[in-house]
Amino acid sequence: MTAELVAWYRSNGRDLPWRRTTDPYRILVSEIMLQQTQVDRVVPRYLRFLERWPTVEALAATTTADVILEWQGLGYNRRAVNLHRAARAVAEHGWPEDLTELPGVGPYTAAAIANFAFGRDVLPVDVNIRRVQERTQQTFDPACAQALFDLGATICLARIPRCGECPLTRDCPSRGRRYEPQRKQSRFEGSFRQRRSNALRAVAGGRDPGDPEAVESLLADGLVERAGGRVVLPETGVRYG
Secondary structure, three states: OHHHHHHHHHHHOOOOHHHHOOOHHHHHHHHHHHOOOOHHHHHHHHHHHHHHOOOHHHHHHOOHHHHHHHHOOOOOOHHHHHHHHHHHHHHHHOOOOOHHHOOOOOHHHHHHHHHHOOOOOOOOOOHHHHHHHHHHOOOOOHHHHHHHHHHHHHOOOOOOOOHHHOOOHHHOOOOOOOOOOOOOOOOOOOOHHHHHHHHHHHHHOOOOOOOHHHHHHHHHOOOOEEEOOEEEOOOOOOOOO
8 A cells, every 4th residue: 555655645745844844843843833723724824933933942042922922823822832842942952862751742743753853763643644544454654654644634534535536445445435523623612712812812912811710721821921910921021041
């Protein structure tokens, strides 16, 4: 199956900016942004983020407040704080052998950085790759990671896979099957996530967030802090290093 997959990817692979680099910092930024955010939304924000902070040292030297403000609109703002903390850890100590030591970096993200930046023989298994593996009942070489990402994202879809266009369909025991709808994420409208988002936006704009419960949650995540009786973004006006 590997040969068919690689041939398909050569003709059908997506041209994504983080695939043109082996810089671990740039790959870290892309992987953190891609957690729970769609690729088409990430691309322009990724390019803008790196234009502003092109190196891990540049990101480490800015404030947490700056990073949170730049992150607005991507959602799950805790990721911005973790990315900033990871950049500071790398700027101070270098890249650890065990990448999961970095804030916000779990086993999948660690495997992705290890593969794409450091050339390690490890396959980063996300939901798309896991789906392809389970349906084909095959294991794949780590060099196939990007091809597997694209196959799972565009062909081997969760509910109605496009088996007629799949390069692996000939030997796939699941070809032609349809699947039950996956559980959808809870609605954002009216949720506590929305209240947190509104509170953070108010703080970023210098206004009273007016939601004590949401503020306490933001405080726990390091997204805001109390200073002089006010709730403000972290490190407002304070530089690192």
